[in-house]
Every structure is written in structure tokens, then in C-alpha cells.
Amino acid sequence: MSRRAESDETRATARPGREDGDRPDPPDPPDQPGRGGRPDRDDRDDRDDRGRTADADARPDQPGADAAAEPVRTEEAHITAARTGRALTTSALHAAATGADTFPAVLREALGRRGLSLERVSERLKARGITISQATLSSWQRGRSQPERARSLRAVDVLEEILDLPAGTLRSLLGPRRPRGRTTPPGAEGAALQILGEDSVVEKALGARFRHFNQETSSLMVHDIVRIGESGTMSGFSTTNVLRAGRAGADRALFVLSFDDEAAEPVDIRVTCGRLAEATYLKGLKSLVLEIHFGRKLAKLDTTVVSYAVEVSPSLTPATHYERWSRTNLHEYLQQVYFHPGALPVDCHRYVREKVGAPPRAQRRIPLGAAHDVHVLTSRCKPGVHGVAWEYGP
Secondary structure, eight states, rough: EEEEETTTTTTESSSSTTTOTSSSSSSSSSSSSSSSOOOOOOGGGGGTTTTSBBBGOOOOOOTTSSSSSOOGGGGGSSEOOOOOOOOHHHHHHHBBBOOOEEEEHHHHHHHHHHHHHHHHHHHHHHHTTTOHHHHHHHHHHSSSOOOHHHHHHEEEEEEEHHHTTTTTTGGGGGOOOOOSSSSSSSSHHHHHHHHHTTTTHHHHHHGGGGGGGTTTTTEEEEEEEEEOOOSEEEEEEEEEEEEEETTTTEEEEEEEEEETTTTOOOOEEEEEEEEEEEEEETTTTTTEEEEOOOSSSOOTTTTEEEEEEEEEEEEOOOOEEEEESSSOOOEEEEEEEEEOOOOOEEEEEEEEEESSOOEEEEEEEEOTTSSSSSEEEEEOOOOOOEEEEOOOOO
């Protein structure tokens, strides 16, 4: 098992050849059941901040392209908890499970339960005199937009009938009306997409929040420490991140941590710099979302330090690499991996990927230190994926 930090952050993985646990096989259902069309004229608010419809990223060869999203199983639902000043344990994580209780999640579950594709739903709405495109429906179920105009709200009422939901089920889950116009700087979301690609685990884990993902801050320096146990599996990791505010008022940051092995789950989370406001473990995505508050609002160009540590349950397979992606230039990035004396690797090397899923390049062997550790210090670290990989002997 390995993990990648995915918040401009990280992940560790069991096989170096597996490029990204967030793309080929996330259990979350594809949100493009039908072929995307142009959004309805009255639903132009359902375009995302890149000026294209949410359905535009559908791939014709995507499995299940003609079927509705699978229902979200309760045991794989978001597990969310807020804690301040103390560790968050496994029992607290699992006790905080709330199920799928958001508009996008309930819509996806209802579509899957009824076995209806977006194309069929669009046709049924049209038969009732309401024209809503598949692109708009896809955007709704992905959380990229929500019904707000009068015609869209009428469609929600009819959807409840089509999907056999009690009256008001979907309406009651709609949040406050979203502001009109572009609210995200043009490069904020695009920079992450250049590294992650479309439909990544990070985008799925954050939902609507991905559009504004850490747009108020950028990382200056990051220090990752990874610990490998006697069985060769990762026992835990810690991160210290120096952030700088790009605008006044920044007071929090999001971090997405992904694991390749489904047996590896966070069992303890401790924040030593900052305040843990949310810890959400997404079992289906094998990802942990942390929201950490700074404790104050930063002035523009002000800096703050965030530090957290996560203990991990044993995975099924040994870890073989650890990597972090970054969408911005880092002044400095330090990776350290400590190995148990009983699980020393025979070879270690560093590498860089241009983006998630790209082949590794700039590979170079690194020596094992006296403390059974390896480290990589990169100054003026460019955007991309930066990793350390290791091999065990026979």
C-alpha cells in the first residue's frame, strides 16, 4: 500500500507501476451515464467555472456510459467528524458516519435504484413539458451545480415523482442559492486539472468544493515523513506545510490523502499546528479529506504553518512508493521515508511525473541512511508529481 498526498498533496502505493489510485478504479460511480449535450438555455448557471458543461468530460469508452450511477452503499458513505484540539480515532470516525444525505448523493442513489439513465430521465422530463439536458442532470448529480431557476426547481419536483421519492425529498436538500458569475480565478481549478486530469479522486472527494480548492492559499514549503513498519506496510505519516495567503481573509485549507490499499484506513489523526475542523474518510474512494483551520484570518501574503500526523491500519500488501502532487511551484519540498530495521529495501530511487498517470522520469537512485531512512530535498520544486519508490529483496 502506498499513499499520495492529493491536496496539492500525497499518496502511498503498493505497486510503482500503478499510476494513480484516483483514476482507473474509484468505486464511486461514473457520473456520465448518458451522452452529454448542450446545457439548456435557461440553465447556463449549470456550467462549471471552466465555461463548459459538466458532461463535457464524459468519455465514450467509459464503463457504464449508458447506465445510471450506482447507488451509494451506506457502508461506503462519507464518514465525517469535527474535532478540536484532540486526536480523531477510528471509533470516532466510524461513529460519525452520516450516510448519503446531500442532494447529489440522494439523486445518484435514486437514479441507481430505479435503473434509469440520464437520457431516460431527460426524456421523461421532456414528456412532462420540462426540458433539462443530460449535461445539466449530470452536473446536478456531481455537485457541480444545483437547481436554482424556476424551471429547474419544477424539474426537481417532477424528478421526485419519476424516482419514486416522497414529495420534498430532493427540494429539502438544496443549499442556498449560489452567487452568479465567475468566482474562481481562471487558473485555480485549471492548474489542478492539468496535474490530476478529469474526474480524479480529489475532484470526487471534494465535490463542489473542488471548484474553489485552496484557491486562497498556496504552499511554499512541505515536509513529509513516512514510516514503514516491520511488515513493509506504512504505519503512519506526518506533514508540515508552510502556506501563504494569496488574498486577505484566508483562514483554512483542505488536504486530500489517498490510499491504494482498501485495508489501510486512518486510525488516528492528530493536528499539531492548526485546528482540525473536519475529517472525512471516504471508504469507497480510499481517501481522507481534512479541513484544517488556521485559527485566524491571514492578511494577503501572510504565512502560516499547518502540521498533522495520521496513523494507518495495516494494509494487505507492502508499500512500495510514496508521492505528492503539487499544482504550484514549491520553494522547497523534503520527503523522508523511515524503514523498520526488519523491512529494509534493497533499492530506492526518486522520480518525477509530469502529471498523474504519466510515466516517471528523472529517476535517480538514493542511498539508505544510517537511520534506515532515505530523503529527497527539492528546491524550486515545479508543479507535477514527486515521488520516492523502493524495492524489497526476494
